[in-house]
Amino acid sequence: MTEEQAGPRNVDPPEKFASNANVSDPFVYEAADKDYEGFWADRARELHWFKEWDTTLNWSPPEAEWFVGGRTNVAYNCLDHQVEQGRGDKTALVWEGDEPSDSKTYTYSELLAEVQKFANVLKSLGAERGKPVSIYMPMIPELPVAMLACARIGAPHSIVFGAFSASALRDRINDCEATILVTADAAPRGGKATPLKANADEALEDTPSIENVVVVRRTGDDAPLTEGRDHYYDELMKDAEAECPAEEMDSEDLLFILYSSGSTGKPKGIVHTTGGYLTHVNATMKWTFDIKDDDVYWCTADIGWITGHSYLVYGPLSVGATTVQFEGTPAYPASDRWWDVIERNKVTILYTAPTAIRSFMKGGKEDLEKHDLTSLRLLGTVGEPINPRAWEWYHDNVGGGRCPIVDTWWQTETGGHMITPLPGITSTKPGSATRPFPGIDAGLFDEEGNEIEGEGSGNLVIKKPWPGMLRTLYKDPERYRETYWEKYGDVYFVGDGARRDEDGYYWITGRIDDVMNVSGHRISTAEVESALVGHEAVAESAVIGRNDEDKGQAIVAYVILEGDREGSDDLIQELNQQVRKVIGAHARPEEIIFAPDLPKTRSGKIMRRILRGVAEGQQDLGDTSTLADPSVVDSLQASRTNGS
Numbered sequence: 001m002t003e004e005q006a007g008p009r010n011v012d013p014p015e016k017f018a019s020n021a022n023v024s025d026p027f028v029y030e031a032a033d034k035d036y037e038g039f040w041a042d043r044a045r046e047l048h049w050f051k052e053w054d055t056t057l058n059w060s061p062p063e064a065e066w067f068v069g070g071r072t073n074v075a076y077n078c079l080d081h082q083v084e085q086g087r088g089d090k091t092a093l094v095w096e097g098d099e100p101s102d103s104k105t106y107t108y109s110e111l112l113a114e115v116q117k118f119a120n121v122l123k124s125l126g127a128e129r130g131k132p133v134s135i136y137m138p139m140i141p142e143l144p145v146a147m148l149a150c151a152r153i154g155a156p157h158s159i160v161f162g163a164f165s166a167s168a169l170r171d172r173i174n175d176c177e178a179t180i181l182v183t184a185d186a187a188p189r190g191g192k193a194t195p196l197k198a199n200a201d202e203a204l205e206d207t208p209s210i211e212n213v214v215v216v217r218r219t220g221d222d223a224p225l226t227e228g229r230d231h232y233y234d235e236l237m238k239d240a241e242a243e244c245p246a247e248e249m250d251s252e253d254l255l256f257i258l259y260s261s262g263s264t265g266k267p268k269g270i271v272h273t274t275g276g277y278l279t280h281v282n283a284t285m286k287w288t289f290d291i292k293d294d295d296v297y298w299c300t301a302d303i304g305w306i307t308g309h310s311y312l313v314y315g316p317l318s319v320g321a322t323t324v325q326f327e328g329t330p331a332y333p334a335s336d337r338w339w340d341v342i343e344r345n346k347v348t349i350l351y352t353a354p355t356a357i358r359s360f361m362k363g364g365k366e367d368l369e370k371h372d373l374t375s376l377r378l379l380g381t382v383g384e385p386i387n388p389r390a391w392e393w394y395h396d397n398v399g400g401g402r403c404p405i406v407d408t409w410w411q412t413e414t415g416g417h418m419i420t421p422l423p424g425i426t427s428t429k430p431g432s433a434t435r436p437f438p439g440i441d442a443g444l445f446d447e448e449g450n451e452i453e454g455e456g457s458g459n460l461v462i463k464k465p466w467p468g469m470l471r472t473l474y475k476d477p478e479r480y481r482e483t484y485w486e487k488y489g490d491v492y493f494v495g496d497g498a499r500r501d502e503d504g505y506y507w508i509t510g511r512i513d514d515v516m517n518v519s520g521h522r523i524s525t526a527e528v529e530s531a532l533v534g535h536e537a538v539a540e541s542a543v544i545g546r547n548d549e550d551k552g553q554a555i556v557a558y559v560i561l562e563g564d565r566e567g568s569d570d571l572i573q574e575l576n577q578q579v580r581k582v583i584g585a586h587a588r589p590e591e592i593i594f595a596p597d598l599p600k601t602r603s604g605k606i607m608r609r610i611l612r613g614v615a616e617g618q619q620d621l622g623d624t625s626t627l628a629d630p631s632v633v634d635s636l637q638a639s640r641t642n643g644s
């Protein structure tokens, strides 16, 4: 029996929490179920609209339009609207730098002023409604400023996570044909600095659309500017006009593109629009995170991923919360850094990834015990399934046994939370994301397309449209349809497997496609394979995610070398370097196995199940009779144990 099946205890919301919760009436589920459009329309009414919508939803599968005819602006909601409600002097953003001595705060008025100026800077460089701007930045306040400035003028942003390599950045700029890149000289993390501008310069050698580059001086490191193209942020801001009115955006205007790994080597440009996305993140801040005006909310994700977009910037600011942005790493300058951040800022809500919790668990309780964590009242997790043991540890040690945990299941594509407890209502089961959020209709299908009723396991789907859903893949509507809407017709195909228990609770079992989840980051096997075969010594490669206690999954690459080449430690180094160069350091394989051949079916399809079994050291690899050459299995096992 696995840990998950052992029937862990239910954990009910503590009475004190429940009696104060934003949502405490279980009837909300039923009501939303009866009229999901009405439910979401009520949520949307809590935002500021320049003009109310005429139609809540147009659904012509797979095309959804929410709040049709409505006009709003995301930055206006996150800033001006907050100031109008009296939050001008409230702290909007608490920034904690890599060095503990380095910190800054912005009130809502200050952030609004900075955003208006930068919006004018962007305009002066040719930014306009509908024209994408690429952003490649460290976790500094200028990053949310740049996002909000884009949103203010209606220029969609495309943020590329700072650990991505020059070539990954280049491909993402070229795909959306951005004319402006916002970056910084360097990105300090854990006492070391990544030369962002140097990476950007390498990418910019081959990005014909880029006309202007804005460089924030983060470290003051040497970062030569290209005359006529590159400008320092501070110099442009000095002369920028103070006022920039927010564009009245159509509800369905593009807000941002975020590239995410799919099952081919080419990343998918996931498109989110304005009114529906904001409604979804705003509502989930209130319902899932129970946000209150005096909360100090910390989401530890990098803004380069969807979690940072939705729940570090847009969600929290749209409810007028105080949001913490942390630039550093958990272990710098010492392994109690996070607990220090929580104690000093009196953080009340912490939202993080299971992989981080597991690494703290390994380090033991001593680091926590050095700090007063009693300000915390609610904990969240995201990014991968949390094993019950890590859940319990988080609950007992970080939350002191008094904080509910919201295990939130969602995706870049879904925009916001989809399956999650409501902390004042839901009786949680450690390891389960529990029930779909009100208004969300989830289900399970088998491979043949039959819906599974009641208890069972299958492929997770979403049966009705929801406001935060992706609208398409940028410039690739056909791939959008094929990826999400072909397998089961008019229901959204998630790409995750799940089990539903006797209480209707969902237990996500992981990806069912060729996408790995490494420390909560999505990486496609095909992307890593294509990086590896880019090396002249490699003839073929197959990459799989092996179960890993700390990271969820670890990347294992099987590599077949060209003719007379032989595997060596040096070559392993080179291949690691190759992946780092093509994708980024976070995609480097944990293990590289030089193999004589790959297990393929007679039709030539690689049987990844076998590769996974070998990498996990399983003795029984199941049925191997469909392999074109079953003896491959023995040689693979031998290659692995030889460590060649």
Ligand code: WTA
Binding pocket: 260, 305, 306, 307, 381, 382, 383, 384, 385, 386, 407, 408, 409, 410, 411, 412, 413, 433, 494, 495, 496, 508, 510, 511, 517, 520, 521, 522
């Ligand atoms: C996984 C991150 C189990 C899942 C927000 C999903 C989870 C993928 C959970 C999306 C969770 C995310 N429990 N699995 N609470 N949250 N996942 O696009 O496989 O980076 O499909 O979005 O992460 O990853 P993405």
